[in-house]
Amino acid sequence: MSTKQAAHYPKPIYMDHAATTPCDPRVVEAMLPYFTEHFGNPGSRNHKMGWDAEAGVDLAREQVAKLIGADEKEVIFTSGATEGNNLAIKGAAYLYEKAPAGSGQPRGHIITGTIEHKAVLDPCKRLQKEGFDVSFLQAPPDGVYTAAMVLAAIRPDTILVSIMWANNEIGTINEIREIGKVCKERGIIFHVDGTQWVGKMPTDVNKDNIDLLTFSGHKMYGPKGVGAMYVRRRGPRVRLQALQDGGGQERGFRSGTLNVTGIVGLGKACEIAMQEMEHDAMRLAKLRKKLEDGLTSRLDSSAVNGHKDKRLPHIANISFGFVEGEGLMMAIKEIACSSGSACTSASLEPSYVLKGLGVGDELAHSSLRLSLGRWTTEAEVDFAIEKIVQGVSKLREMSPLYDMYKEGIDISKIEWAHH
Numbered sequence: 001m002s003t004k005q006a007a008h009y010p011k012p013i014y015m016d017h018a019a020t021t022p023c024d025p026r027v028v029e030a031m032l033p034y035f036t037e038h039f040g041n042p043g044s045r046n047h048k049m050g051w052d053a054e055a056g057v058d059l060a061r062e063q064v065a066k067l068i069g070a071d072e073k074e075v076i077f078t079s080g081a082t083e084g085n086n087l088a089i090k091g092a093a094y095l096y097e098k099a100p101a102g103s104g105q106p107r108g109h110i111i112t113g114t115i116e117h118k119a120v121l122d123p124c125k126r127l128q129k130e131g132f133d134v135s136f137l138q139a140p141p142d143g144v145y146t147a148a149m150v151l152a153a154i155r156p157d158t159i160l161v162s163i164m165w166a167n168n169e170i171g172t173i174n175e176i177r178e179i180g181k182v183c184k185e186r187g188i189i190f191h192v193d194g195t196q197w198v199g200k201m202p203t204d205v206n207k208d209n210i211d212l213l214t215f216s217g218h219k220m221y222g223p224k225g226v227g228a229m230y231v232r233r234r235g236p237r238v239r240l241q242a243l244q245d246g247g248g249q250e251r252g253f254r255s256g257t258l259n260v261t262g263i264v265g266l267g268k269a270c271e272i273a274m275q276e277m278e279h280d281a282m283r284l285a286k287l288r289k290k291l292e293d294g295l296t297s298r299l300d301s302s303a304v305n306g307h308k309d310k311r312l313p314h315i316a317n318i319s320f321g322f323v324e325g326e327g328l329m330m331a332i333k334e335i336a337c338s339s340g341s342a343c344t345s346a347s348l349e350p351s352y353v354l355k356g357l358g359v360g361d362e363l364a365h366s367s368l369r370l371s372l373g374r375w376t377t378e379a380e381v382d383f384a385i386e387k388i389v390q391g392v393s394k395l396r397e398m399s400p401l402y403d404m405y406k407e408g409i410d411i412s413k414i415e416w417a418h419h
């Protein structure tokens with residue numbers, strides 16, 4: 001939508017927290033002094049402005065480390081999860097490769113999944129073009145990757161496994177600790193895209209057997225354009241090839257002047273998450289259950305996508321049969337959420353994540369991802385249920401297919417004129 005249209009558009013209720021979250025006002029407050037007062041470059045070692053900025057970064061590093069059970073020295077600041085994933089995956093692949101590029105020998109094997117975020121899939125595809133072997137593990141219908149699936153794909157030349165903690169479209173939670181154990185026992189580096197998990201759910205990089213963990217400020221009530229990455233220093237000490245050359249900041253892993261305001265904000269967001277995530281998670285799990293039960297009990301031919309229980313508390317992904325995707329989005333304009341369609345250059349493509357679970361194209365298009373957040377109220381959930389029930393019912397009233405379905409005609413057996 002253009003900004004001109006947006007100006008005349010009533011403000012919808014926000015149920016798209018998996019796309020981004022608003023900044024917590026306490027985060028903004030913590031950041032403000034670092035724009036004007038403590039504006040120094042933390043790399044400036046000779047004056048107070050530099051030291052003050054450095055102190056802000058140091059505190060943030062502690063706050064981040066504490067949230068994930070790491071040592072401060074193991075935290076690298078990045079611009080977000082996309083950069084972190086690129087650095088983790090390519091950086092590890094280049095450093096641990098079995099044979100150099102151009103040698104004609106296989107460079108090494110990497111394991112990931114088909115329903116990972118593009119910021120994992122695309123670096124893996126690039127490595128594939130560059131001579132690495134990549135196994136993209138097919139998702140099971142419930143969307144949950146198990147240790148057994150990863151174990152079955154491991155080869156003697158496997159150097160890296162990259163599996164996300166929780167899926168951003170359907171909220172399913174993978175068997176991270178168990179996958180990590182399988183990797184650890186075999187000396188394989190384990191990277192986890194934790195963007196949807198960290199700050200929402202308890203994290204301990206040691207207990208969870210993780211070597212590289214990436215996440216992002218703006219998915220956890222922090223600012224955009226900042227993220228962090230955990231790089232294990234002990235048992236084993238993980239090394240990475242830097243992707244960016246320059247001033248050697250962040251122990252050489254990530255050159256470039258630090259985004260001090262963003263980093264301070266991310267640190268504060270982590271501190272708040274430490275205190276509030278348990279409460280938030282319990283509250284949101286109840287609201288999500290209310291939302292899912294409300295919709296699926298009142299609308300037949302609707303189904304929740306992904307594993308019933310192994311799911312984040314705040315993400316619901318529901319398919320509605322017998323409605324058309326674009327019509328559905330038009331009918332629920334009062335709710336800001338995501339659909340099961342992705343805008344590509346020319347057309348609307350069904351979500352590759354839903355397709356990966358075996359959801360048909362039509363049903364993928366007519367799916368909604370509703371993701372709740374820290375300030376979502378019960379009244380908003382009630383409102384969303386009403387609006388979606390109304391919208392879907394209205395669209396179905398106009399659907400001859402739905403009529404036939406109601407009359408008991410087996411639609412799968414009908415021969416369509418346009419075939």
Ligand SMILES: *Cc1c(COP(=O)(O)O)cnc(C)c1O
Pocket residue numbers: 018019079080081082083117119164166167168193194195196215216217219227
């Ligand atoms: C949002 C998201 C990303 C990308 O994060 P940015 O910080 O916006 O680059 C990567 N992975 C997952 C799972 C995400 O949800």
